[in-house]
Amino acid sequence: MGTVLWRNYDEEALNKQLNLRALTPEHPRFFERWEADSRAVRESLKHRFDVAYGPAPGEKLDFFPSEDRQSPLLVFVHGGYWQGLDKAHYSYLAPAFVEQGIAFASVNYSLAPQARIGTMVEQVRRCLTWLYDHASDLGFARNRITVSGHSAGGHLAAMASATDWSVLGYPQDLLTGCCSVSGIYQLEPIRHSYHQPILQLTQEEAADLSPQGKQPSPELPIILGVGSQEPDEFRQQQRELAAAWGLHNPVKALEVPERHHFNVVDALIEDDQPLRQALLSLLRDGRLP
Numbered sequence: 316m317g318t319v320l321w322r323n324y325d326e327e328a329l330n331k332q333l334n335l336r337a338l339t340p341e342h343p344r345f346f347e348r349w350e351a352d353s354r355a356v357r358e359s360l361k362h363r364f365d366v367a368y369g370p371a372p373g374e375k376l377d378f379f380p381s382e383d384r385q386s387p388l389l390v391f392v393h394g395g396y397w398q399g400l401d402k403a404h405y406s407y408l409a410p411a412f413v414e415q416g417i418a419f420a421s422v423n424y425s426l427a428p429q430a431r432i433g434t435m436v437e438q439v440r441r442c443l444t445w446l447y448d449h450a451s452d453l454g455f456a457r458n459r460i461t462v463s464g465h466s467a468g469g470h471l472a473a474m475a476s477a478t479d480w481s482v483l484g485y486p487q488d489l490l491t492g493c494c495s496v497s498g499i500y501q502l503e504p505i506r507h508s509y510h511q512p513i514l515q516l517t518q519e520e521a522a523d524l525s526p527q528g529k530q531p532s533p534e535l536p537i538i539l540g541v542g543s544q545e546p547d548e549f550r551q552q553q554r555e556l557a558a559a560w561g562l563h564n565p566v567k568a569l570e571v572p573e574r575h576h577f578n579v580v581d582a583l584i585e586d587d588q589p590l591r592q593a594l595l596s597l598l599r600d601g602r603l604p
Contacts, residue, residue, distance in 0.1 A: 321504040322548075332548040333508045335466075335576045345577040346404065353406035360410060363453075368445035373425035374438055376446075377402055379409040380454045381418045387459035387491075387598045388418045390446065392439055394466025394497070398427045398513055411584035411591075417598050418455040420446065424471070428513050432502070432524050439471045440478055444485055461492040461598055465580045469498025470526065473556070476537065477529035487532055492597040494538040496583065496590070497549055497576055500526045500556040504548065527556055530563060536603050537566045540582065540590045542574030549576070567593050567603045 317325035324332060336342050357364065363378045380386075389412050393400050402421040409419040424430070424438040443462060450457030464472035476493035480486060499505065502521040505514060522528060531537060537560055541553045550570065557568035569590050571582045582588040596604040 320507040329504055329507060330509050332546040339575050339577050342577050349404040349407055353404055356406045356409055368442045371425050373423050375423045376442060377421045378453055379413050379419040381413050381416045383416050384454040385456045386416050386418050388455040389598060390420045390422060390462045392422050392464030392468035392471045394468045396510060397432055397435060397467045408584055433520060435471060436474045436524060439475050443475060444483060447489055459491055462490055463494040465496045469495035473498050473500060473526035476531045476535055477526060490535060491601050492536045494594050496540045496580055497545060500552045527559060531560055535564055536597055537564055538593050538597060539568040541570055542576060542579035543570050543572050544575040565603050
């Protein structure tokens, strides 16, 4: 065994925990399905594509309105280890919420190596304040915004939930909830992994940009979900965040049976899944079931 870098992992073991594509060789099929299904949704469902929420090329979102102009809004931040994928892969999630009277937005942000993770955190915050400011134009209730995300997007959603919005000139209750799926809540292991040559995290950044060391807005409801077939590190990070954040916030942490990193996100749109049921309760009532 080599030098221990994180928990009881040496470099080889840590990279095995974090190399999700290697652990799920069939992952290209999921990317292809997401892209095809999302293209079909955009052809059939009313939406606004590539809406700019900031000046950078990556600062764009796709917005899917509901018929109710005072509906809640679910904001979804895509994953891809801060390096890949796109908002357009996730249009397929929109109908399951729009049909329930919930507006849906899928968000892009600048990617590494052109951007650092700290920049991405600020971009997601800028997106949320932009949506708050433009709620009337787009057609949703600005006091009913829930942020969500998967994988690296789960990290960015969690960081958004720990924002002091008053510093930015916004009400501290700008968000009504957060739902993070398969999020990364401690960045120190990322700094020691095969991702480091691209992400170039410093020790200070890893600490400052880790949700585990933050606290959400007081009383903000938090939903955490992870697949039962995901690596131990992902499941352990969720347990640790749930324990820390549950001291001051309502937290519902779920492990989705028989799901790995690439198919667990579908639990958000499957009616029999407790993860979806919890999210719908949060969106509709502003509280956890």
